[in-house]
Amino acid sequence: MRILVIFFLLSSIMSCENKSGATLLTSQEMKELITLDSVQLIDVRSLEAFREGHLEGAQNLVYDDEFVQKIKNLDKNKPVAVYCRTGRRSEECSKILEKAGFKKIYQLKGGLTQWEFEDELVRDTISQ
Template structure:
């Protein structure tokens, strides 16, 4: 009887662990090119987030982007976003947005896109920005 109970508990722990891993895997981060980002921007449900400083944002940003500065309060600022809608993030060259994408994933956002090369690549590809 004790062996059966022990086997049952081990199986239960394994199943619960696998279920938690599946929940984590539901969140994905995908690097996208400037062309792919442009397509994402056409979709109303995609939330576009610029994680650069306010000064950088004011110097030029992607059309429709909201500025959520990556700083010590970043996690709190994410409360304005819908975790069930896709989020596309970018920064100057990709470093900050990569960190932010990981934070978004840990915070429970389901689908996260990160602009490869940041706004630097975007401008190099001669894509439009606004001031």
């Protein structure tokens, strides 16, 4: 059953690519994707923002002048899911990842701001 869910998830999002070539994911799609062991989850916000809160399992690779060096420790054969606060920095990072030879790049649409907004909507719906 899990394989069917993953297949459906991946096939439904393949048409949702942004300018970087990364596949844009809604927060719900990202939640499902990051449950997979093979996904490398990357938070590109500042260390301070990362320490204030981040997605479980994420590693902090700050988007700065050294970003290209930082991604050299990632496995290009495994999918990479990248996020920031609003999606702008993660889109830039996705372009860099693509240039570096990563094939499967996923980006959280709207960043953590959208993730938190959608979580709040779900909580409000459940409590009504």
